[in-house]
Amino acid sequence: AQSVTQLGSHVSVSEGALVLLRCNYSSSVPPYLFWYVQYPNQGLQLLLKYTTGATLVKGINGFEAEFKKSETSFHLTKPSAHMSDAAEYFCAVVGGSNYKLTFGKGTLLTVNP
Amino acid sequence: EAEVAQSPRYKITEKSQAVAFWCDPISGHATLYWYRQILGQGPELLVQFQDESVVDDSQLPKDRFSAERLKGVDSTLKIQPAELGDSAMYLCASAPRGSNYNNEQFFGPGTRLTVL
Numbered sequence: 593a594q595s596v597t598q599l600g601s602h603v604s605v606s607e608g609a610l611v612l613l614r615c616n617y618s619s620s621v622p623p624y625l626f627w628y629v630q631y632p633n634q635g636l637q638l639l640l641k642y643t644t645g646a647t648l649v650k651g652i653n654g655f656e657a658e659f660k661k662s663e664t665s666f667h668l669t670k671p672s673a674h675m676s677d678a679a680e681y682f683c684a685v686v687g688g689s690n691y692k693l694t695f696g697k698g699t700l701l702t703v704n705p
Numbered sequence: 706e707a708e709v710a711q712s713p714r715y716k717i718t719e720k721s722q723a724v725a726f727w728c729d730p731i732s733g734h735a736t737l738y739w740y741r742q743i744l745g746q747g748p749e750l751l752v753q754f755q756d757e758s759v760v761d762d763s764q765l766p767k768d769r770f771s772a773e774r775l776k777g778v779d780s781t782l783k784i785q786p787a788e789l790g791d792s793a794m795y796l797c798a799s800a801p802r803g804s805n806y807n808n809e810q811f812f813g814p815g816t817r818l819t820v821l
Binding site for chain 2: 633634682696
């Protein structure tokens with residue numbers, strides 16, 4: 593069975609600062625990893641995904657994540673935070689015969705002016 | 706741009722009443738998911754359809770929850786009777802036919818249910 597742990601339920605950064613949201617996973621099969629963003633009272637939007645190949649994955653809105661198998665991590669970063677990045681971010685792993693998504697508990701990102 | 710539609714967006718009901726949520730996936734998407742998201746947590750899968758067939762309903766509380774996708778297009782999730790603990794966001798997502806580990810699931814805006 594697969595699982596996801598997101599370290600830090602709440603991260604606060606200043607506008608222009610580095611954003612780092614941490615995600616560790618557990619999977620019995622090669623992992624397929626996703627980051628989704630959720631704005632208040634909205635559904636989830638895909639930021640980026642890792643399947644195979646290059647371990648540094650670039651997504652929308654300037655976000656990127658690096659798959660590190662040795663550390664079982666898939667941390668999300670953005671060099672410079674913008675006010676519009678304030679949202680909740682979910683890391684997820686796919687597994688099982690029905691390609692079921694298992695989500696972490698989420699990290700709420702606030703951006704201070 | 707194609708989107709997953711859900712209605713209603715908000716629902717307030719009293720304990721023991723029946724509620725129903727509707728989802729219309731992106732046209733042509735064969736796979737449909739219903740998730741429940743409790744405040745402060747990530748979404749958890751309730752039920753997955755492939756066309757009109759249920760693929761996974763292992764986490765669906767079948768004593769009070771039911772889901773159907775009769776024609777393999779839109780879907781309805783019902784709760785009867787609603788309990789206080791059912792207060793949550795209910796999200797619908799869809800994915801193309803032949804979905805595998807690579808495929809993105811497209812999420813609707815959700816229905817926020819409050820049970821009083």
